[in-house]
Amino acid sequence: MRTAGASARIDAVVIGASAGGIExxxxxxxxxxxxxxxxxxxxxxxxxxxxxxxxxxxxQKCAVPVIEAVDKEPVMPGTIAFAPPDYHLLVDEGPQLSLSADALVNFSRPSVDVLFESAADVYGTHLMGIILTGGNSDGAAGLEAIRRVGGMAVVQQPETAQTSLMPASALQRVPDAQALPLDGIATLLRTLNPGDRP
Known part of the structure:
Protein backbone atom coordinates (compact mmCIF):
# COMPACT_ATOMS: atom_id res chain seq x y z
CA MET A 1 0.00 0.00 0.00
CA ARG A 2 1.39 3.37 -0.98
CA THR A 3 1.84 6.25 1.40
CA ALA A 4 -1.22 8.53 1.43
CA GLY A 5 -1.05 10.52 -1.77
CA ALA A 6 0.87 13.33 -0.13
CA SER A 7 2.51 14.43 -3.37
CA ALA A 8 -0.49 13.80 -5.60
CA ARG A 9 -2.79 16.56 -6.80
CA ILE A 10 -6.21 16.15 -5.17
CA ASP A 11 -9.00 16.48 -7.74
CA ALA A 12 -11.86 15.31 -5.53
CA VAL A 13 -12.69 15.10 -1.83
CA VAL A 14 -15.33 12.60 -0.71
CA ILE A 15 -16.83 12.95 2.76
CA GLY A 16 -19.05 10.59 4.73
CA ALA A 17 -20.95 11.36 7.92
CA SER A 18 -23.91 10.18 9.94
CA ALA A 19 -25.07 11.15 13.46
CA GLY A 20 -23.58 14.57 14.26
CA GLY A 21 -22.51 15.05 10.66
CA ILE A 22 -24.25 18.35 9.99
CA GLU A 23 -22.46 19.95 12.93
CA GLN A 60 -25.91 29.92 3.42
CA LYS A 61 -22.69 28.82 5.16
CA CYS A 62 -20.27 28.30 2.27
CA ALA A 63 -18.32 30.53 -0.11
CA VAL A 64 -18.28 27.91 -2.89
CA PRO A 65 -21.34 26.62 -4.79
CA VAL A 66 -23.42 23.94 -3.05
CA ILE A 67 -25.84 21.64 -4.90
CA GLU A 68 -27.81 18.45 -4.48
CA ALA A 69 -26.33 15.86 -6.85
CA VAL A 70 -28.23 15.24 -10.09
CA ASP A 71 -27.96 12.01 -12.09
CA LYS A 72 -25.68 12.15 -15.17
CA GLU A 73 -24.48 15.69 -14.45
CA PRO A 74 -20.72 16.28 -14.73
CA VAL A 75 -18.69 16.49 -11.54
CA MET A 76 -18.03 20.20 -11.04
CA PRO A 77 -14.66 21.30 -9.64
CA GLY A 78 -14.92 23.75 -6.77
CA THR A 79 -18.50 22.68 -5.98
CA ILE A 80 -19.94 20.79 -3.01
CA ALA A 81 -22.50 18.15 -4.06
CA PHE A 82 -24.68 16.35 -1.50
CA ALA A 83 -26.24 12.96 -2.14
CA PRO A 84 -30.05 13.23 -2.25
CA PRO A 85 -32.11 11.18 0.21
CA ASP A 86 -32.74 7.53 -0.66
CA TYR A 87 -30.24 7.40 -3.56
CA HIS A 88 -26.70 6.13 -3.64
CA LEU A 89 -24.29 8.69 -5.09
CA LEU A 90 -21.57 7.32 -7.37
CA VAL A 91 -18.87 8.74 -9.61
CA ASP A 92 -18.74 7.38 -13.16
CA GLU A 93 -16.14 7.93 -15.86
CA GLY A 94 -16.20 11.44 -17.24
CA PRO A 95 -16.22 12.10 -14.36
CA GLN A 96 -19.95 12.42 -13.90
CA LEU A 97 -22.39 11.89 -11.05
CA SER A 98 -24.65 8.86 -10.97
CA LEU A 99 -27.61 8.16 -8.69
CA SER A 100 -28.77 4.64 -7.91
CA ALA A 101 -31.72 3.17 -6.04
CA ASP A 102 -29.92 -0.16 -5.54
CA ALA A 103 -30.28 -2.01 -2.23
CA LEU A 104 -29.19 -0.48 1.06
CA VAL A 105 -25.50 -0.88 1.93
CA ASN A 106 -24.68 -0.94 5.67
CA PHE A 107 -28.38 -0.23 6.26
CA SER A 108 -27.94 3.04 4.36
CA ARG A 109 -28.95 4.65 1.08
CA PRO A 110 -27.03 6.78 0.30
CA SER A 111 -24.04 4.75 1.47
CA VAL A 112 -20.61 6.21 2.13
CA ASP A 113 -18.97 2.98 0.92
CA VAL A 114 -20.71 3.20 -2.46
CA LEU A 115 -19.52 6.77 -3.04
CA PHE A 116 -15.96 6.14 -1.84
CA GLU A 117 -15.46 2.92 -3.81
CA SER A 118 -16.76 4.41 -7.08
CA ALA A 119 -14.69 7.58 -6.62
CA ALA A 120 -11.57 5.51 -5.92
CA ASP A 121 -12.03 3.75 -9.27
CA VAL A 122 -12.21 7.08 -11.11
CA TYR A 123 -9.76 9.32 -9.23
CA GLY A 124 -7.17 6.91 -7.82
CA THR A 125 -4.26 8.79 -6.23
CA HIS A 126 -5.98 12.14 -6.83
CA LEU A 127 -8.72 11.42 -4.26
CA MET A 128 -9.06 12.31 -0.58
CA GLY A 129 -11.59 10.47 1.58
CA ILE A 130 -12.78 11.85 4.92
CA ILE A 131 -14.82 9.90 7.49
CA LEU A 132 -16.60 11.93 10.14
CA THR A 133 -18.84 11.18 13.12
CA GLY A 134 -21.45 8.44 12.80
CA GLY A 135 -23.05 5.46 14.46
CA ASN A 136 -22.31 2.56 12.11
CA SER A 137 -19.40 1.17 10.09
CA ASP A 138 -20.42 2.63 6.72
CA GLY A 139 -17.39 4.15 4.99
CA ALA A 140 -14.71 1.87 6.45
CA ALA A 141 -14.52 -0.40 3.39
CA GLY A 142 -14.73 2.61 1.09
CA LEU A 143 -11.85 4.37 2.83
CA GLU A 144 -9.84 1.15 2.53
CA ALA A 145 -10.57 1.17 -1.22
CA ILE A 146 -9.25 4.74 -1.47
CA ARG A 147 -6.01 3.80 0.31
CA ARG A 148 -5.66 0.70 -1.85
CA VAL A 149 -5.40 2.89 -4.97
CA GLY A 150 -3.01 5.33 -3.27
CA GLY A 151 -5.48 8.04 -2.31
CA MET A 152 -5.41 10.06 0.89
CA ALA A 153 -7.38 8.80 3.92
CA VAL A 154 -8.49 11.12 6.73
CA VAL A 155 -10.61 10.25 9.76
CA GLN A 156 -12.06 12.42 12.51
CA GLN A 157 -10.41 11.43 15.79
CA PRO A 158 -13.04 9.12 17.34
CA GLU A 159 -12.72 10.70 20.77
CA THR A 160 -13.66 14.09 19.26
CA ALA A 161 -16.65 12.77 17.31
CA GLN A 162 -20.22 13.17 18.51
CA THR A 163 -20.66 9.46 17.69
CA SER A 164 -17.40 7.53 17.48
CA LEU A 165 -18.32 4.20 15.82
CA MET A 166 -17.98 5.34 12.20
CA PRO A 167 -14.50 6.91 12.52
CA ALA A 168 -13.32 4.11 14.85
CA SER A 169 -14.43 1.48 12.32
CA ALA A 170 -12.61 3.35 9.54
CA LEU A 171 -9.39 3.49 11.57
CA GLN A 172 -9.65 -0.21 12.30
CA ARG A 173 -9.76 -0.91 8.55
CA VAL A 174 -7.27 1.84 7.60
CA PRO A 175 -4.86 2.22 10.53
CA ASP A 176 -2.52 4.51 8.55
CA ALA A 177 -5.26 7.09 7.92
CA GLN A 178 -4.60 10.55 9.30
CA ALA A 179 -6.71 10.86 12.48
CA LEU A 180 -7.39 14.52 13.20
CA PRO A 181 -9.85 16.66 15.16
CA LEU A 182 -12.22 18.76 13.08
CA ASP A 183 -10.02 21.85 13.23
CA GLY A 184 -7.10 19.75 11.98
CA ILE A 185 -9.16 18.47 9.06
CA ALA A 186 -10.26 22.04 8.33
CA THR A 187 -6.61 23.16 8.25
CA LEU A 188 -5.76 20.29 5.91
CA LEU A 189 -8.55 21.30 3.53
CA ARG A 190 -7.57 24.96 3.72
CA THR A 191 -3.97 24.21 2.75
CA LEU A 192 -4.79 21.62 0.11
CA ASN A 193 -4.73 24.05 -2.84
CA PRO A 194 -5.89 21.32 -5.22
CA GLY A 195 -5.15 22.05 -8.81
CA ASP A 196 -2.27 24.40 -8.03
CA ARG A 197 0.35 21.66 -8.05
CA PRO A 198 1.95 20.26 -11.19
Whole structure:
Protein backbone atom coordinates (compact mmCIF):
# COMPACT_ATOMS: atom_id res chain seq x y z
CA MET A 1 0.00 0.00 0.00
CA ARG A 2 1.39 3.37 -0.98
CA THR A 3 1.84 6.25 1.40
CA ALA A 4 -1.22 8.53 1.43
CA GLY A 5 -1.05 10.52 -1.77
CA ALA A 6 0.87 13.33 -0.13
CA SER A 7 2.51 14.43 -3.37
CA ALA A 8 -0.49 13.80 -5.60
CA ARG A 9 -2.79 16.56 -6.80
CA ILE A 10 -6.21 16.15 -5.17
CA ASP A 11 -9.00 16.48 -7.74
CA ALA A 12 -11.86 15.31 -5.53
CA VAL A 13 -12.69 15.10 -1.83
CA VAL A 14 -15.33 12.60 -0.71
CA ILE A 15 -16.83 12.95 2.76
CA GLY A 16 -19.05 10.59 4.73
CA ALA A 17 -20.95 11.36 7.92
CA SER A 18 -23.91 10.18 9.94
CA ALA A 19 -25.07 11.15 13.46
CA GLY A 20 -23.58 14.57 14.26
CA GLY A 21 -22.51 15.05 10.66
CA ILE A 22 -24.25 18.35 9.99
CA GLU A 23 -22.46 19.95 12.93
CA UNK A 24 -19.10 18.51 11.81
CA UNK A 25 -19.62 19.63 8.21
CA UNK A 26 -20.51 23.10 9.50
CA UNK A 27 -16.93 23.33 10.78
CA UNK A 28 -15.30 21.93 7.63
CA UNK A 29 -17.13 23.13 4.55
CA UNK A 30 -17.12 26.90 5.27
CA UNK A 31 -13.29 26.89 5.17
CA UNK A 32 -13.40 26.23 1.41
CA UNK A 33 -12.82 29.53 -0.38
CA UNK A 34 -13.53 30.62 -3.95
CA UNK A 35 -10.77 29.19 -6.11
CA UNK A 36 -10.81 25.82 -4.34
CA UNK A 37 -10.59 23.51 -7.34
CA UNK A 38 -11.42 20.03 -6.10
CA UNK A 39 -14.92 18.65 -6.38
CA UNK A 40 -16.40 17.85 -2.96
CA UNK A 41 -18.94 14.99 -2.81
CA UNK A 42 -20.77 14.36 0.47
CA UNK A 43 -22.93 11.55 1.83
CA UNK A 44 -24.83 12.18 5.06
CA UNK A 45 -27.18 9.53 6.43
CA UNK A 46 -30.62 11.18 6.57
CA UNK A 47 -34.20 9.91 6.82
CA UNK A 48 -34.91 8.42 3.39
CA UNK A 49 -38.56 9.50 3.26
CA UNK A 50 -38.03 13.26 3.65
CA UNK A 51 -36.51 15.87 1.32
CA UNK A 52 -33.00 16.99 2.20
CA UNK A 53 -32.36 20.61 3.14
CA UNK A 54 -28.58 20.17 3.16
CA UNK A 55 -27.91 22.11 -0.04
CA UNK A 56 -30.02 25.01 1.22
CA UNK A 57 -28.42 24.95 4.68
CA UNK A 58 -24.85 24.88 3.39
CA UNK A 59 -25.41 27.41 0.60
CA GLN A 60 -25.91 29.92 3.42
CA LYS A 61 -22.69 28.82 5.16
CA CYS A 62 -20.27 28.30 2.27
CA ALA A 63 -18.32 30.53 -0.11
CA VAL A 64 -18.28 27.91 -2.89
CA PRO A 65 -21.34 26.62 -4.79
CA VAL A 66 -23.42 23.94 -3.05
CA ILE A 67 -25.84 21.64 -4.90
CA GLU A 68 -27.81 18.45 -4.48
CA ALA A 69 -26.33 15.86 -6.85
CA VAL A 70 -28.23 15.24 -10.09
CA ASP A 71 -27.96 12.01 -12.09
CA LYS A 72 -25.68 12.15 -15.17
CA GLU A 73 -24.48 15.69 -14.45
CA PRO A 74 -20.72 16.28 -14.73
CA VAL A 75 -18.69 16.49 -11.54
CA MET A 76 -18.03 20.20 -11.04
CA PRO A 77 -14.66 21.30 -9.64
CA GLY A 78 -14.92 23.75 -6.77
CA THR A 79 -18.50 22.68 -5.98
CA ILE A 80 -19.94 20.79 -3.01
CA ALA A 81 -22.50 18.15 -4.06
CA PHE A 82 -24.68 16.35 -1.50
CA ALA A 83 -26.24 12.96 -2.14
CA PRO A 84 -30.05 13.23 -2.25
CA PRO A 85 -32.11 11.18 0.21
CA ASP A 86 -32.74 7.53 -0.66
CA TYR A 87 -30.24 7.40 -3.56
CA HIS A 88 -26.70 6.13 -3.64
CA LEU A 89 -24.29 8.69 -5.09
CA LEU A 90 -21.57 7.32 -7.37
CA VAL A 91 -18.87 8.74 -9.61
CA ASP A 92 -18.74 7.38 -13.16
CA GLU A 93 -16.14 7.93 -15.86
CA GLY A 94 -16.20 11.44 -17.24
CA PRO A 95 -16.22 12.10 -14.36
CA GLN A 96 -19.95 12.42 -13.90
CA LEU A 97 -22.39 11.89 -11.05
CA SER A 98 -24.65 8.86 -10.97
CA LEU A 99 -27.61 8.16 -8.69
CA SER A 100 -28.77 4.64 -7.91
CA ALA A 101 -31.72 3.17 -6.04
CA ASP A 102 -29.92 -0.16 -5.54
CA ALA A 103 -30.28 -2.01 -2.23
CA LEU A 104 -29.19 -0.48 1.06
CA VAL A 105 -25.50 -0.88 1.93
CA ASN A 106 -24.68 -0.94 5.67
CA PHE A 107 -28.38 -0.23 6.26
CA SER A 108 -27.94 3.04 4.36
CA ARG A 109 -28.95 4.65 1.08
CA PRO A 110 -27.03 6.78 0.30
CA SER A 111 -24.04 4.75 1.47
CA VAL A 112 -20.61 6.21 2.13
CA ASP A 113 -18.97 2.98 0.92
CA VAL A 114 -20.71 3.20 -2.46
CA LEU A 115 -19.52 6.77 -3.04
CA PHE A 116 -15.96 6.14 -1.84
CA GLU A 117 -15.46 2.92 -3.81
CA SER A 118 -16.76 4.41 -7.08
CA ALA A 119 -14.69 7.58 -6.62
CA ALA A 120 -11.57 5.51 -5.92
CA ASP A 121 -12.03 3.75 -9.27
CA VAL A 122 -12.21 7.08 -11.11
CA TYR A 123 -9.76 9.32 -9.23
CA GLY A 124 -7.17 6.91 -7.82
CA THR A 125 -4.26 8.79 -6.23
CA HIS A 126 -5.98 12.14 -6.83
CA LEU A 127 -8.72 11.42 -4.26
CA MET A 128 -9.06 12.31 -0.58
CA GLY A 129 -11.59 10.47 1.58
CA ILE A 130 -12.78 11.85 4.92
CA ILE A 131 -14.82 9.90 7.49
CA LEU A 132 -16.60 11.93 10.14
CA THR A 133 -18.84 11.18 13.12
CA GLY A 134 -21.45 8.44 12.80
CA GLY A 135 -23.05 5.46 14.46
CA ASN A 136 -22.31 2.56 12.11
CA SER A 137 -19.40 1.17 10.09
CA ASP A 138 -20.42 2.63 6.72
CA GLY A 139 -17.39 4.15 4.99
CA ALA A 140 -14.71 1.87 6.45
CA ALA A 141 -14.52 -0.40 3.39
CA GLY A 142 -14.73 2.61 1.09
CA LEU A 143 -11.85 4.37 2.83
CA GLU A 144 -9.84 1.15 2.53
CA ALA A 145 -10.57 1.17 -1.22
CA ILE A 146 -9.25 4.74 -1.47
CA ARG A 147 -6.01 3.80 0.31
CA ARG A 148 -5.66 0.70 -1.85
CA VAL A 149 -5.40 2.89 -4.97
CA GLY A 150 -3.01 5.33 -3.27
CA GLY A 151 -5.48 8.04 -2.31
CA MET A 152 -5.41 10.06 0.89
CA ALA A 153 -7.38 8.80 3.92
CA VAL A 154 -8.49 11.12 6.73
CA VAL A 155 -10.61 10.25 9.76
CA GLN A 156 -12.06 12.42 12.51
CA GLN A 157 -10.41 11.43 15.79
CA PRO A 158 -13.04 9.12 17.34
CA GLU A 159 -12.72 10.70 20.77
CA THR A 160 -13.66 14.09 19.26
CA ALA A 161 -16.65 12.77 17.31
CA GLN A 162 -20.22 13.17 18.51
CA THR A 163 -20.66 9.46 17.69
CA SER A 164 -17.40 7.53 17.48
CA LEU A 165 -18.32 4.20 15.82
CA MET A 166 -17.98 5.34 12.20
CA PRO A 167 -14.50 6.91 12.52
CA ALA A 168 -13.32 4.11 14.85
CA SER A 169 -14.43 1.48 12.32
CA ALA A 170 -12.61 3.35 9.54
CA LEU A 171 -9.39 3.49 11.57
CA GLN A 172 -9.65 -0.21 12.30
CA ARG A 173 -9.76 -0.91 8.55
CA VAL A 174 -7.27 1.84 7.60
CA PRO A 175 -4.86 2.22 10.53
CA ASP A 176 -2.52 4.51 8.55
CA ALA A 177 -5.26 7.09 7.92
CA GLN A 178 -4.60 10.55 9.30
CA ALA A 179 -6.71 10.86 12.48
CA LEU A 180 -7.39 14.52 13.20
CA PRO A 181 -9.85 16.66 15.16
CA LEU A 182 -12.22 18.76 13.08
CA ASP A 183 -10.02 21.85 13.23
CA GLY A 184 -7.10 19.75 11.98
CA ILE A 185 -9.16 18.47 9.06
CA ALA A 186 -10.26 22.04 8.33
CA THR A 187 -6.61 23.16 8.25
CA LEU A 188 -5.76 20.29 5.91
CA LEU A 189 -8.55 21.30 3.53
CA ARG A 190 -7.57 24.96 3.72
CA THR A 191 -3.97 24.21 2.75
CA LEU A 192 -4.79 21.62 0.11
CA ASN A 193 -4.73 24.05 -2.84
CA PRO A 194 -5.89 21.32 -5.22
CA GLY A 195 -5.15 22.05 -8.81
CA ASP A 196 -2.27 24.40 -8.03
CA ARG A 197 0.35 21.66 -8.05
CA PRO A 198 1.95 20.26 -11.19
Missing amino acids: ALSVLLPVLLPGFRAAVLVVVHLPRERPSLLADIFT
